[in-house]
Amino acid sequence: MAMHTEMLYEWFQAQGGSIDTSSIGITEFPLYGRGGVALRNIEAGQTLFSVPRELTLSIRTSSLPNQLGEGAWKQFGLDSGWSGLILCLMWEEAQGDASKWSPYLRTLPSTFDTPIFWDEDDLCGLQGTAVLNKIGKNEAERDYTEKVVPAIQSRGDIFPADAVPQYYSLQRYHIMGSRILSRSFHVEPWSSDEESETDGVVQAVGDSAAPMEIDVEMPSAESGFTVEPGEENPENATEEVEIAEDEEDDDSENPADVAMVPMADMLNARFGSENAKLFYEKHELKMVSTKFIKAGEQIWNTYGDPPNSDLLRRYGHVDVLPLSSPLTGEGNPADIVEIRADLVVDVAVNALKNQPQERVDWWLENADDDTFVVLTDCEVPEELVSFVRLLLFPQDEWEKIRNKGKLPKPKVDIALLFIIADVLRRRAQDYPTSLEDDELLLAPGKVEELSLNGKNAAIVRLGEKRILRGTLQQVQSMEEKLRASMAGSKDKKRGRDSQNASTSVRGKRSKR
Numbered sequence: 001m002a003m004h005t006e007m008l009y010e011w012f013q014a015q016g017g018s019i020d021t022s023s024i025g026i027t028e029f030p031l032y033g034r035g036g037v038a039l040r041n042i043e044a045g046q047t048l049f050s051v052p053r054e055l056t057l058s059i060r061t062s063s064l065p066n067q068l069g070e071g072a073w074k075q076f077g078l079d080s081g082w083s084g085l086i087l088c089l090m091w092e093e094a095q096g097d098a099s100k101w102s103p104y105l106r107t108l109p110s111t112f113d114t115p116i117f118w119d120e121d122d123l124c125g126l127q128g129t130a131v132l133n134k135i136g137k138n139e140a141e142r143d144y145t146e147k148v149v150p151a152i153q154s155r156g157d158i159f160p161a162d163a164v165p166q167y168y169s170l171q172r173y174h175i176m177g178s179r180i181l182s183r184s185f186h187v188e189p190w191s192s193d194e195e196s197e198t199d200g201v202v203q204a205v206g207d208s209a210a211p212m213e214i215d216v217e218m219p220s221a222e223s224g225f226t227v228e229p230g231e232e233n234p235e236n237a238t239e240e241v242e243i244a245e246d247e248e249d250d251d252s253e254n255p256a257d258v259a260m261v262p263m264a265d266m267l268n269a270r271f272g273s274e275n276a277k278l279f280y281e282k283h284e285l286k287m288v289s290t291k292f293i294k295a296g297e298q299i300w301n302t303y304g305d306p307p308n309s310d311l312l313r314r315y316g317h318v319d320v321l322p323l324s325s326p327l328t329g330e331g332n333p334a335d336i337v338e339i340r341a342d343l344v345v346d347v348a349v350n351a352l353k354n355q356p357q358e359r360v361d362w363w364l365e366n367a368d369d370d371t372f373v374v375l376t377d378c379e380v381p382e383e384l385v386s387f388v389r390l391l392l393f394p395q396d397e398w399e400k401i402r403n404k405g406k407l408p409k410p411k412v413d414i415a416l417l418f419i420i421a422d423v424l425r426r427r428a429q430d431y432p433t434s435l436e437d438d439e440l441l442l443a444p445g446k447v448e449e450l451s452l453n454g455k456n457a458a459i460v461r462l463g464e465k466r467i468l469r470g471t472l473q474q475v476q477s478m479e480e481k482l483r484a485s486m487a488g489s490k491d492k493k494r495g496r497d498s499q500n501a502s503t504s505v506r507g508k509r510s511k512r
């Protein structure tokens with residue numbers, strides 16, 4: 001491992017990469033694998049290393065797409081999704097030392113803790129979580145069979161038959177896919193045309209189609225490296241590079257923007273810990289410290305602080321930190337629970353005097369999503385309240401809403417809270433174990449008996465269940481308050497009115 005890292009350094013610098021070896025080292029961290037370490041105090045705004053654009057590995061820089069030809073590339077469907085980039089990685093690896101990226105490829109892992117490699121027993125532990133339906137193993141295997149295999153078979157000159165078992169097997173396909181999933185970045189091409197039309201605010205090309213927002217948060221520049229919106233010299237203008245979202249999250253992502261970035265992918269990330277970030281310029285990408293980093297501390301990139309379900313699925317690890325109110329204990333503050341609209345309909349159906357299908361169809365057309373997302377603040381999502389109201393409305397109210405084309409306001413009443421509490425209880429039954437079971441499994445003295453997969457699955461489940469419990473508690477306290485306001489009313493009229501009492505749900509729109 002150490003030898004590979006040393007060779008990586010040599011290769012990186014020989015290829016025009018530059019690294020401040022007095023500031024950053026690569027070392028092995030017991031819980032995180034290899035990672036960057038500060039070798040001395042580092043001020044915010046310092047460039048730790050720079051990667052020439054031509055050293056990134058993508059379908060823009062690999063010569064395979066040209067060799068296969070643009071027509072064939074499209075004909076085999078390699079221009080959509082990740083199959084094209086995966087084939088490039090396989091092909092570059094098959095070239096051995098003739099590939100420019102050979103020393104880099106040798107540093108990449110070939111085993112992963114991600115659920116795509118889990119056996120059935122381990123996968124059962126993920127039942128009910130936001131992981132299971134998103135693993136995408138079948139879709140990947142379909143791409144391999146329908147796109148990659150025909151491309152390989154069409155050109156024995158580029159993909160010699162005797163190299164197929166070693167370099168182009170389904171297993172290698174999964175390994176390359178996992179390398180991309182856990183290590184790639186979203187890197188857009190530089191366009192000087194666009195920046196000149198933006199009032200001096202530097203914008204990434206195709207910004208609107210980017211899978212994640214590119215903000216203009218920049219490191220404070222205490223040591224010479226200035227990155228500011230309104231940069232005057234486009235040669236020095238800089239944009240932030242996002243670690244790639246997976247393909248299914250955004251169909252509009254251009255697969256050519258997904259790139260492996262040597263050296264940058266050596267940095268680990270942990271919720272809320274980011275102290276360095278990748279920015280891009282015309283000719284190179286720069287890893288820049290975004291905070292003061294003390295000598296000896298780990299240099300953390302950011303993976304966008306996803307929930308543990310996504311961390312496990314994409315990277316094979318989970319984050320466990322102290323949680324804040326209303327939750328207690330430890331977990332990932334970015335955790336979420338997903339509640340499908342069809343579960344809500346199932347639960348609400350007994351209370352309905354109407355056939356919900358027409359309203360459900362209208363909702364799906366007019367609202368964002370068929371899934372409601374609850375965060376660790378345990379607030380009932382406004383969209384969930386709005387959806388249940390829509391289902392419960394008497395016919396005339398429903399017709400009004402439909403004619404106006406506006407979603408119902410997120411106001412709660414006792415009947416609605418009753419349904420939401422039931423939804424939360426039903427959702428908790430989707431898991432193979434109870435919250436108490438998982439707390440016991442993860443208790444000191446017991447947790448050591450779990451396999452790594454078993455432990456990670458239990459952490460994901462427990463994080464989601466704590467949110468469900470916290471949200472149920474919030475719903476119950478809202479219900480108590482509403483009942484108290486009803487009981488407290490003295491005159492009969494006020495009592496009658498409060499039967500219909502309603503209150504607005506506070507909080508933000510939930511974000512996926």
Ligand SMILES: C[S@@+](CC[C@H](N)C(=O)[O-])C[C@H]1O[C@@H](n2cnc3c(N)ncnc32)[C@H](O)[C@@H]1O
Binds near residue numbers: 032266269317
């Ligand atoms: C971009 S790579 C970082 C370099 C990696 N540690 C290595 O040895 O090559 C991402 C991988 O690092 C590990 N990793 C990153 N952040 C971690 C964390 N907070 N906890 C545990 N493992 C982490 C995971 O295995 C993840 O798939």
